[in-house]
Amino acid sequence: MSAVEAEWDIVAHGPVTEHSKADVAKDVFAGTMGGFAQVLSGQPFDTTKVRLQSAPEGTYSGAMDVVRKLVKNEGFKGFYKGTMTPLVGVGACVSVQFAVNEGMKRYFGGKNKLAGVSDITYGQLYVSGACAGFANAFLASPIEQIRIRLQTQTGTGTGPTFRGPIDCIKQIWQAGGMGGIFRGFVPTIIRESHGMAMYFMAAEACVKQDMKQNKIARTEVPSWKLCMYGGVAGITMWLSVYPIDVIKSKMQTDALSPAQYTYKNMRACFQATVKNGYGQLFKGFAPTLLRAFPVNACTFLAFEVTRRYLS
Template sequence: MTIELEEPPLLQDNKQVIKDLFGGTVGGITQVLVGQPFDTVKVRLQSAPEGTYNGALDVIKKLIANEGPKGFYKGTLTPLVGVGACVSVQFSVNEFMKRYYNEKLNGAPLSLGQFFNCGAIAGFANGFLASPIEHIRIRLQTQTGSTKQFNGPIDCAKKIFQNNGLRGVFKGLPPTLFREGVGLGTYFTTYEALIAKELAKDKSIVRLDIPGWKLCLYGGLSGYSMWISIYPVDVIKSKLQTDSLTKPTYRSSLDVIKDIWLKNGIKGFYRGFIPTILRAAPANGATFAAFELTMRVIS
């Protein structure tokens, strides 16, 4: 299947790259503000010792009782800066690759496979940025009680580096690269397929005519497709990134897989799935809408 792509700017248009980065940054900041409470619940479910929580509602109750509503935004500074950067990389590399294919194909429409390649390359590139940012964020999100191990993102990064060096900062990189590559390939392909279907229904409109609410809807559905395709890998990554800095339980992703399987079976790979899916629609819908609408304003 091929999908018509509106005539993009020239591949070497540096101004367009800057615009893509800016649009992605706006999308990323929007994603954090909308999705952070869901993400905090997800991470605590994924990484807490067995028996700590009886599900997402139990996490929410205990979090409000012990930390108040602001607890949902624990560690927000890191993702606010980091996710803004990550999403700007995701969208700008994806848009760059779409322009690359458009020039290579002399304006012919891209296939679904080529859209997947665009998203997968964007995800792989983003993985090297996302891995340390998410590692720091997760360490901060899972801090509970009055005694804090880390006093903010900079202190967290320093202590990880002091204990484990650069390798420790990038702990969880292999599953992050896999998650980002497959996940964002699926993510952007789903979105482009939905946009193409919308344009095919009414030949009189172009992409710029699609209303914001539909961009939100298609972004939300794209978020569902992404998380369904890669969620177990995210659990493995979170387990690695919340392991002890001084006496780690896991040496690799394989150790995590064995441990989860022996303790919980297949359901262990889906801990925290419900808050993730609940987050997927609003967070990713807002991300795509913010990106597309920002690009319309600055183009």
Template sequence: MTIELEEPPLTHDNNQVFKDLFAGTMGGIAQVLVGQPFDTVKVRLQSAPEGTYNGALDVIKQLLKNEGPRGFYKGTLTPLVGVGACVSVQFSVNEFMKRYYDKKLGGQPLSLLQFFNCGAVAGFANGFLASPIEHIRIRLQTQTSTKAFNGPIDCFSKIYQQQGLFGGIYKGLIPTLFRESVGLGIYFATYEALIARDLAKDRSLTRADISSLKLCLYGGLSGYTLWIGIYPVDVIKSKLQTDSLSKPTFKGSLDVIRSVYGSSGIKGFYRGFIPTILRAAPANGATFAVFEITMRMLG
């Protein structure tokens, strides 16, 4: 299948990588500010023992009652810096791969599979950065009355002291790499397909003519396809990354799968799905819109 892009937004000037990185960082900051409250609810649902909460609304009520509105933004500093960096890597590697294919194909339009490949490479590269950042963020998000960590640096230090680099800081790396590779392949391919559909309808349009509202809509739809495709893997990752540091329950992903399926069946792999889907549209819509608008401003 070939997606006809009338005017592919692929340039090869020396400053392009820096533009991609900066625009990606702006998109990542927007994603965190919009999506953090949803993500906190999702992580609490995913990681809490069975019966702790009666659903997303119960998490919200308990958060407001016990921790106040600021509880929704627990651990925000880590994702604000970290997700900014992660989204920067995602978009810059994806754009680099698009330019690679553009050069290889001599300017011919990329196929849907090639767009998927671009996103998958971006996801794999990003996984090595996302894994430790998300691990620290999740530890901070799931702190309640007992405060084990005094911020991201203290959290990093304590995890490293107890379990080292690969057994501790990079815990959950394998499911993170799988989630990022497959998920971002779907994510970027969906977005490019929607953009191409608009350009095919009206060949007088260029990518820069697509409105901010449509960019938000297409980003939101891409977020839906991402999470529908890989959500159970995210649950496995979260279970690993919230396991006890001193007396871990799980040896790896297979242990998590057996435990979740044994206690809750298939539905156990979809705990926290509703707040994730509710988050997907605004957070990813903001991400893509801010990225595209920043790129237009940079020229």
């Protein structure tokens, strides 16, 4: 086996050992750093996207209209409404994503080694990412609802509905209980499972090809290329899941009380959304794609560099 093949061959650790515990801890910490990078670089884009997705028809003419009105009415700080929740929450989410993905890669690497196969297949990479997304959905669903409800407060009229993340959680719980907290969970788990599968498969495929083509170890892949691969992975993810994200956002900005829901379930939300054309499923798509490359470039780079430093 060549040095490059050995680098790509991820050996499973078998029973839990101090070494495997250390690997998991390193993955979690590196993922947290990736999450922080993701939030700080992407919050303005995300606020613009969410407002386009969830606003009533005719509120905004496009992404630039959102930006103009937001700056005029709320100032630049309006782009970072609800940042503390995603900074903590997304840090946790991304750490789960990367830790589960890395753990699954080690699992498949160990199985493949026993079978005499030195490489991880693209199918296994997809399953690894899907497991990461599935696990993350349980965190992402309530965290994203809180962030979205805070982001969509305009600060005009009678003032904000929520005084902050804690107040938002209290009001959601009082109105709808656990069901309210996990509003939009079904579209979230669909988006996360398939989206993360596509994300990690694309990123790892790029890294794998670079290593084999240039006969280098993973730690020798240049930082600028890691940025490129993360950006490509981010775009790949959003191209594959954007419509379901629109449905999720609309459900999570619905009324707090179940009795007042506009959308009783995901199917009802989909039917109401496409009533005015299937183009409604792509509202906010432009700022999302603009955001996808730089944000995921920062995320993937932060994870890889941190992981290398901890090795």
